[in-house]
Amino acid sequence: xxxxxxxxxxxxxxxxxxxxxxxxxxxxxxxxxxxxxxxxxxxxxxxxxxxxxxxxxxxxxxxxxxxxxxxxxxxxxxxxxxxxxxxxxxxxxxxxxxxxxxxxxxxxxxxxxxxxxxxxxxxxxxxxxxxxxxxxxxxxxxxxxxxxxxxxxxxxxxxxxxxxxxxxxxxxxxxxxxxxxxxxxxxxxxxxxxxxxxxxxxxxxxxxxxxxxxxxxxxxxxxxxxxxxxxxxxxxxxxxxxxxxxxxxxxxxxxxxxxxxxxxxxxxxxxxxxxxxxxxxxxxxxxxxxxxxxxxxxxxxxxxxxxxxxxxxxxxxxxxxxxxxxxxxxxxxxxxxxxxxxxxxxxxxxxxxxxxxxxxxxxxxxxxxxxxxxxxxxxxxxxxxxxxxxxxxxxxxxxxxxxx
Ligand SMILES: [Zn+2]
Numbered sequence: 233x234x235x236x237x238x239x240x241x242x243x244x245x246x247x248x249x250x251x252x253x254x255x256x257x258x259x260x261x262x263x264x265x266x267x268x269x270x271x272x273x274x275x276x277x278x279x280x281x282x283x284x285x286x287x288x289x290x291x292x293x294x295x296x297x298x299x300x301x302x303x304x305x306x307x308x309x310x311x312x313x314x315x316x317x318x319x320x321x322x323x324x325x326x327x328x329x330x331x332x333x334x335x336x337x338x339x340x341x342x343x344x345x346x347x348x349x350x351x352x353x354x355x356x357x358x359x360x361x362x363x364x365x366x367x368x369x370x371x372x373x374x375x376x377x378x379x380x381x382x383x384x385x386x387x388x389x390x391x392x393x394x395x396x397x398x399x400x401x402x403x404x405x406x407x408x409x410x411x412x413x414x415x416x417x418x419x420x421x422x423x424x425x426x427x428x429x430x431x432x433x434x435x436x437x438x439x440x441x442x443x444x445x446x447x448x449x450x451x452x453x454x455x456x457x458x459x460x461x462x463x464x465x466x467x468x469x470x471x472x473x474x475x476x477x478x479x480x481x482x483x484x485x486x487x488x489x490x491x492x493x494x495x496x497x498x499x500x501x502x503x504x505x506x507x508x509x510x511x512x513x514x515x516x517x518x519x520x521x522x523x524x525x526x527x528x529x530x531x532x533x534x535x536x537x538x539x540x541x542x543x544x545x546x547x548x549x550x551x552x553x554x555x556x557x558x559x560x561x562x563x564x565x566x567x568x569x570x571x572x573x574x575x576x577x578x579x580x581x582x583x584x585x586x587x588x589x590x591x592x593x594x595x596x597x598x599x600x601x602x603x604x605x606x607x608x609x610x611x612x613x614x615x616x617x618x619x620x621x622x623x624x625x626x627x628x629x630x631x632x633x634x635x636x
Pocket of ligand 1: 304305306469544
């Protein structure tokens with residue numbers, strides 16, 4: 233038999249998960265299959281007997297699945313809020329002179345140069361890669377001035393160039409009102425800045441924090457419409473702390489995702505699901521802030537909503553691990569392990585409009601995959617607080633490999 237020569241074969245897996253959109257078991261589990269890769273793309277999954285390769289990676293009886301996609305992070309910021317967190321867990325007020333909340337981080341972030349912001353965010357991306365994340369959505373939003381928002385977006389672009397993880401940027405000038413500009417004036421600033429963000433390719437998405445005390449329905453609509461007109465797809469921080477009615481805006485403007493959803497009533501979840509909009513669930517954020525009303529993924533999935541998982545890496549929720557996020561989604565949110573793994577791969581890719589390209593191991597997709605030293609994929613949610621990743625392949629290139 234004449235076998236086709238390609239770049240890379242992954243063999244010796246106990247399970248390969250395709251996480252294909254239409255997988256009946258949600259994760260497309262194949263036993264005793266492999267993955268064939270050429271020119272950075274997947275050419276075959278399952279039966280790979282028709283191929284020989286220059287390089288063979290042995291999964292050593294472990295699980296192979298798509299690289300994790302982290303659907304919602306605030307990756308680039310300055311400093312930390314360790315004092316606020318330590319006070320919160322002790323149930324006391326933080327000292328007066330430490331950074332607290334979004335504005336505390338904005339004040340810190342504005343002090344740093346772009347190079348400083350890159351060097352602070354770079355270890356976070358490296359840690360994400362080490363934990364099997366190959367694509368990271370990253371929002372600006374700790375600058376709240378054109379100059380600092382530009383620096384945050386430029387820092388994310390530099391990290392994308394420098395590291396093997398893909399960084400997909402979102403402009404979130406509408407994260408909060410800055411304390412030094414009148415709110416209505418700041419909304420105009422955001423709208424005026426959007427064309428530059430689009431022309432300079434600084435972001436793919438435009439996001440607004442719509443909630444009580446944050447941006448109003450009218451402001452949310454204006455900002456997202458301006459973004460869409462400039463070619464930036466809308467996303468919304470929706471109903472995290474109150475019910476806003478902004479679900480209607482997400483549907484009208486065809487948002488790529490709606491994120492948080494803690495106070496979204498079930499009939500609105502159903503309308504969002506019918507519109508094909510992905511819901512982004514961030515159980516680590518809810519855990520980290522002890523959220524008073526956790527999102528209920530079973531209710532959303534019950535009305536047909538596709539969910540994405542995300543770490544929400546930010547100064548208020550410091551985790552880079554999608555495996556930890558899966559643990560919490562299962563144990564605290566009541567997702568099955570299959571539902572959570574699908575949300576951490578296919579669902580998250582869809583929230584970035586990248587399904588078919590990443591998040592699934594299917595012929596033609598980018599060869600972003602991880603190898604785990606577990607025999608069954610359910611162990612991701614079962615063996616707590618451990619990193620099961622042994623190998624990370626990004627675009628067909630081995631970028632992380634544990635010494636044998
Ligand atoms: Zn957020």
